[in-house]
Amino acid sequence: MKVTRTRLTEDEKKAWRQFCQASHASESEMLKMMIRKVSGSVSHTSARNAEPKSEKVTVRLAPGDFKKMDGRAQEEGYLSRTSWTTAVVLAALYREPVLTNEEVNALRQSCRELGAIGRNLNQVARALNIEFREGDRIKREAIEDLAERIEEHRALVFELLNKNMNRWRQ
Known part of the structure; x- marks a missing residue:
């Protein structure tokens, strides 16, 4: 080789x-x-x-169901029917999200947003320590902005995980 x-x-x-x-x-x-x-x-x-073979499960489907499964696997970003079927089984067994590459990327973006929010909080804390006179105005505006960004972030992650968990119930 x-x-x-x-x-x-x-x-x-x-x-x-x-x-x-x-x-x-x-x-x-x-x-x-x-x-x-x-x-x-x-x-x-x-x-x-090179490794010992894992356990195997064979599923027989009608041609129409087979085509539908093939389409779903491609729509949801899986490279093969086998990887899609494995994800279905794992999601059912463990009742935990089995993420596609697209979903992993969305969570990665979400983590970047959280990092930005953390940096903003540090800036707010620094400004409050320096600007005693302007503190109330800065605090209110910054906290409102951060609260909005946190809510957007929370909604994005919730939607992603909810979509993933409900994927197999369709």
Whole structure:
């Protein structure tokens, strides 16, 4: 077996790792799948062949249901029917969100917003300590702005998690 290497920036590596995790595939397995897809290779060997096989479940569906499942998997950002089906089962078993890459990105954006809110709170605290005369006006405006941003953030995260948990009940 041959080895291929490449250099990635820190951001590229982070994005690649998160993409692979969201797709429920190892980094090497995902790279192999992409190479096979681009090159038209029909080889079905994977990184998992080196490991003991996991348990397998077979589900038989009517052709219409199979097409619908295929469409749902693609709509929701899964690379394969298998990864989508795995997410359905895990969500049902653990009653916890199983996030797609898009949802992980939304949560990442949400965390950036929280970081910005924290920086704003530090600025407000600093201003209140420096500007005793202007304190009431600065405090009211800043707190109202932060409260609005926190509420927007809370609504975004709630919507994302609610959508994820209700995904499987449709």
